[in-house]
Amino acid sequence: MIDKQIFKLQGVRQVFLQLIFVSLISGILSIIQTVFLTDALVKIWLQRNSSAWFLSVLFFLFAFTSRQLINYFRDQVTNRFSSTQTSTLKKMIDQKLYEQGPDLLNEKGSGSLLTLDYEGIDQVKTYLQNILSRSSDMFVIPWIILIYVIYENWFSGLILFLVFPLIIFFMAILGIAAQKKSDQQYTGFELLNNHFVDSIRGLETLKMLGVSQRYGRSVVSVSENYRRKTMRVLRVAFTSSFALDFFTTLSIAIEAVMLGIALINGKVALTAALSVLIISPDYFLPLRQFGEDYHANLNGKNALHRIFVLLAKPAPVVAEMNDFIWSDHTSLTIKNLNFTYENAANKALTNVNFKLTAFSKIGIIGSSGSGKTTLLNLLAGFLQADSSENPSFILNGQRINGLNAHAWQRQIGYIPQDPYIFSASIAENIAFYRPESSLAEIKKISERVGLTNFLDQLPDGLNTRIGEAQRGISGGQMQRIALARTLLDQKRKILLFDEPTAHLDIESEYALKQTIQPLMKDHLVIFATHRLHWLEQMDWILVLKDGRLVEQGSLTDLKNADGEFSKLLAKMASERQLHESKND
Numbered sequence: 001m002i003d004k005q006i007f008k009l010q011g012v013r014q015v016f017l018q019l020i021f022v023s024l025i026s027g028i029l030s031i032i033q034t035v036f037l038t039d040a041l042v043k044i045w046l047q048r049n050s051s052a053w054f055l056s057v058l059f060f061l062f063a064f065t066s067r068q069l070i071n072y073f074r075d076q077v078t079n080r081f082s083s084t085q086t087s088t089l090k091k092m093i094d095q096k097l098y099e100q101g102p103d104l105l106n107e108k109g110s111g112s113l114l115t116l117d118y119e120g121i122d123q124v125k126t127y128l129q130n131i132l133s134r135s136s137d138m139f140v141i142p143w144i145i146l147i148y149v150i151y152e153n154w155f156s157g158l159i160l161f162l163v164f165p166l167i168i169f170f171m172a173i174l175g176i177a178a179q180k181k182s183d184q185q186y187t188g189f190e191l192l193n194n195h196f197v198d199s200i201r202g203l204e205t206l207k208m209l210g211v212s213q214r215y216g217r218s219v220v221s222v223s224e225n226y227r228r229k230t231m232r233v234l235r236v237a238f239t240s241s242f243a244l245d246f247f248t249t250l251s252i253a254i255e256a257v258m259l260g261i262a263l264i265n266g267k268v269a270l271t272a273a274l275s276v277l278i279i280s281p282d283y284f285l286p287l288r289q290f291g292e293d294y295h296a297n298l299n300g301k302n303a304l305h306r307i308f309v310l311l312a313k314p315a316p317v318v319a320e321m322n323d324f325i326w327s328d329h330t331s332l333t334i335k336n337l338n339f340t341y342e343n344a345a346n347k348a349l350t351n352v353n354f355k356l357t358a359f360s361k362i363g364i365i366g367s368s369g370s371g372k373t374t375l376l377n378l379l380a381g382f383l384q385a386d387s388s389e390n391p392s393f394i395l396n397g398q399r400i401n402g403l404n405a406h407a408w409q410r411q412i413g414y415i416p417q418d419p420y421i422f423s424a425s426i427a428e429n430i431a432f433y434r435p436e437s438s439l440a441e442i443k444k445i446s447e448r449v450g451l452t453n454f455l456d457q458l459p460d461g462l463n464t465r466i467g468e469a470q471r472g473i474s475g476g477q478m479q480r481i482a483l484a485r486t487l488l489d490q491k492r493k494i495l496l497f498d499e500p501t502a503h504l505d506i507e508s509e510y511a512l513k514q515t516i517q518p519l520m521k522d523h524l525v526i527f528a529t530h531r532l533h534w535l536e537q538m539d540w541i542l543v544l545k546d547g548r549l550v551e552q553g554s555l556t557d558l559k560n561a562d563g564e565f566s567k568l569l570a571k572m573a574s575e576r577q578l579h580e581s582k583n584d
């Protein structure tokens with residue numbers, strides 16, 4: 001009945017043994033408390049003088065207070081344990097997120113990961129606080145009490161003993177039903193969070209398309225769905241509480257009647273009958289508390305399960321590579337590069353072969369979905385090539401076993417389509433990867449990427465806070481900041497650009513191009529783009545179509561070849577014409 005996955009946590013066995021010991025003492029104290037309370041009550045009933053029952057009351061109070069102290073100690077132990085465990089789990093989750101990279105975000109959704117990392121952790125904390133002490137109480141206390149009851153009155157003991165498996169049986173049935181409902185509820189919760197984060201992120205687009213209200217209604221309908229699932233879980237929880245209370249009350253009532261009859265017939269002493277009646281609810285108490293908390297903690301149990309599934313994800317293999325600096329003598333040959341996304345039916349890249357040399361400028365072109373971003377992510381080491389196809393990477397004549405290597409990634413500067421701007425000052429954003437940079441360095445690089453005019457207009461200059469809920473900035477300024485962030489680290493000699501000007505108007509694109517061009521000098525540049533004018537700056541062009549490298553060569557060669565590149569140009573030109581005629 002106890003959740004086995006808990007035993008994967010470090011140190012849980014010692015804590016559980018401590019709690020078993022605490023439950024043992026608590027059970028014994030409960031018997032002592034009952035014995036002295038009964039004794040005092042019977043003596044008061046028999047109208048003995050106070051000196052006869054005073055000592056019993058004192059012992060009762062002693063046992064009662066000790067029990068409360070023991071409970072306090074137990075809470076301290078479980079609180080400390082659950083806090084340590086959850087903070088360790090949180091660190092492990094964060095580490096896992098960084099280790100797995102953007103791929104995990106795509107797979108799970110940021111809402112779902114946020115739920116796990118914050119709310120899920122809180123639920124696990126409450127769950128751990130309750131489940132260990134409740135389980136240890138349930139394993140120990142009823143049996144100690146049962147021995148006492150059998151000693152006092154074997155028939156009452158028999159009733160208690162027979163009802164116990166009946167209650168366990170009902171709890172198990174309802175527990176299974178609750179587990180299923182709770183699983184559905186948790187999935188609904190994740191969906192709701194993903195949906196909500198999605199709608200907040202896409203609010204601007206939704207507003208622009210005039211569908212924000214419709215989307216708002218869909219969030220309402222998802223949350224309504226979640227509410228219904230929650231109510232179903234609660235229904236099962238209440239039914240099981242009712243069943244538990246019903247059986248325990250019924251068995252105590254039967255016991256009371258039987259003891260009453262035995263008392264009348266003089267077959268049992270008043271002290272024995274009273275003590276059995278007083279202690280019987282304590283026999284069921286651990287079971288009832290376990291049952292009640294079990295339902296309340298199902299979310300914690302689910303969250304813990306999901307955390308373990310996440311943590312069990314194998315770490316991407318980190319390739320071995322000695323530190324090096326990409327120079328004008330370096331080359332990297334890539335053969336048999338294949339890549340399939342998890343759960344995808346087809347390969348996103350098939351059998352791609354090419355060579356990167358020195359400080360050349362490589363353009364990647366292809367229609368939407370042809371695999372440009374995937375190729376860049378593979379080159380950045382964010383994604384791992386399908387190992388079944390035996391890819392080979394040869395760096396300066398030496399075979400290496402992949403690009404997910406620290407030495408490789410330290411050489412790379414990546415400028416994506418939508419660079420992420422952190423909620424911080426412009427200076428902090430620029431110095432994000434090199435926080436030790438001096439102000440002079442940050443100013444110099446800002447000047448190089450053409451941010452000076454923009455900064456001059458700001459009263460706080462480089463100290464202006466940007467990012468979420470701060471001052472807004474334009475797409476071009478965002479790209480410049482991302483560029484400055486990458487170029488601040490002069491050691492990064494390989495620049496990967498993923499359509500950096502895709503969202504800019506012609507003037508901004510032109511201005512940014514003037515900035516980028518000189519910065520590309522002395523760097524290996526790999527530039528994915530839809531815009532043809534960038535190709536004039538490239539020494540070598542890779543043409544992708546449906547995940548295959550269908551052509552490669554210099555711009556002049558490709559233009560003359562009348563192959564896939566020419567077809568792509570023709571297709572793009574006709575699309576542009578169509579677009580312009582629609583706009584006219």
Ligand SMILES: Nc1ncnc2c1ncn2[C@@H]1O[C@H](COP(=O)(O)OP(=O)(O)OP(=O)(O)O)[C@@H](O)[C@H]1O
Binds near residue numbers: 372375
């Ligand atoms: N996370 C993912 N899971 C499954 N399939 C994906 C994922 N990301 C991309 N794909 C698929 O892989 C293929 C290549 O996508 P990719 O983003 O690399 O194309 P692209 O050429 O960069 O497109 P665009 O120019 O529109 O950015 C597409 O068919 C796409 O649907």
